[in-house]
Amino acid sequence: MDWIVAHGDTDGICSAAIALAAFRGSRVFFSHPSGLAEDLKQVEGNIVICDIALPSTLLNEVKTELERISAGGGRIVYIDHHPLPRGLREGYIPGKLVSSTNSCASELTYMEFKDLVPAEMSRVAICGAIGDYMDNTYEIRRLLLNWEKRSLYLESGLLIQAIDAGGRDYETKRRMVSFLSSNRTPSSDEEIVGKAVAEAIAEEEMRKRIKEEVRVVGRIAYVLDMNWSMGKGAVYARVYGNTPVGIGAETRKGRVDMSIRSSSNQIDLNEMLQELAPKHNGSGGGHAMAAGARVPEGKFFEFLEDFNNLVKESERKQTVEY
Ligand SMILES: [Mn+2]
Known part of the structure; x- marks a missing residue:
């Protein structure tokens, strides 16, 4: 298998679709960094x-599972x-x-x-x-030359909005993977189109609400418990809070989960959060301009204050350098 x-x-989802186009018949499974080691336990055979x-934190556990898969003759591409x-x-x-x-x-x-x-997988x-x-x-700019850019942005917008609307519905995501891998467009799928348009309409409502409800701590703007996409919440918080960093946060099971977005490539969110979140008994990381974090509920505001100090610090450094 x-x-x-x-x-x-x-x-x-798009990566999985391309991999599935290359290895037809593979089983598609969704995971995330903190669940990967556990999820790999059910895998035997070749894996992408x-x-x-x-x-x-769980690197050794992941390594152990990959070694088991490899010892059983499975080829691994990570x-x-x-x-x-x-x-x-x-x-x-x-x-x-890779x-x-x-x-x-x-x-x-x-x-x-x-x-x-097929070459069409470039889209x-x-x-x-x-x-x-x-x-x-x-x-990506080179690949885009082979397509009508404006039409492709509609297709990707439909897909992105439908995925945002879907939350943790893994069956739908699996269906999207197989659908994309067989070279069909999001606009040709009624369910995707319906979900995407509904999400776009909801987004316009949420955008206005965030404009009203955004809160600001220094150089960070945040929205809490909007019951909506945390990533998009973070972007609109940043825009309407007029800060370089935005957070979309949600309280879940005694913890606050966050999506964090920055507009400045001078602020490395991944670096900051890997360092800062554990100090508040949490975890965090991701990319330089888009990351996530999780802290215990009672630590959230303390975390925001410290995070704001780090953002201010990195802005101050740039001013001095220039
Ligand atoms: Mn990615």
Whole structure:
């Protein structure tokens, strides 16, 4: 049995679709950094892993599972664009590691398997790149020349909105993967179109609500418990709070989960959160300009104050440098 294990966002779904076009008949499964080691326990055979950060805290557990898979004769291709855990040595995990922080996972997956998939899969790579705000790379711009850009942005917008509307519905996501892998467009699927349009209408309402309800702590703007996409909440919080950093937060099971977005490439959210969140008994990380964090409910405001100090600090440093 061949396996594809991917993150459940647009980039992960598009990466999985490209991998599935290369390895027809694979089982598609969704996971995330903190659940990867556990999820790998059910895997035997060849595996492609897409868009899942190698977790620093559970690295040895992931390594153990990959070694078991490899010892059983499974071929492993690990494709990801999150920063690698600090100090990871080459060859530490078995299999092929395709890693770059400059491109999305869909672009890396397309480039890795492009000889095995129809050329049309390039548009799935582009959709994934737009989903992760990483469509401005050399390869994606080059691939986009083969398409009508404006039409493709509609297709990717439909897909992204439908995925945002779907929450944690893994059956629908699996269906999207197989659908995209067989070279069909999001606009040709009634369910995707319906969900996307409903989400776009809801978004316009939420945008206005966030404009009213956004709260600001220094250089950080946030919205809490809006019961909506945290990532988009973070973007609108930043815009209407008029700050370089925005947070969409949600209280769940005694913890506050956050999506965090920045508008400044001078602020490295991943660096900051990996350092800061554990100090508040939480965890955090991701990319430089788009990341996530989780802290206990009672620590949230303390965390915001400290986070704001780090953002101010990094802005102050730039002013001095210039
Ligand atoms: Mn990604």
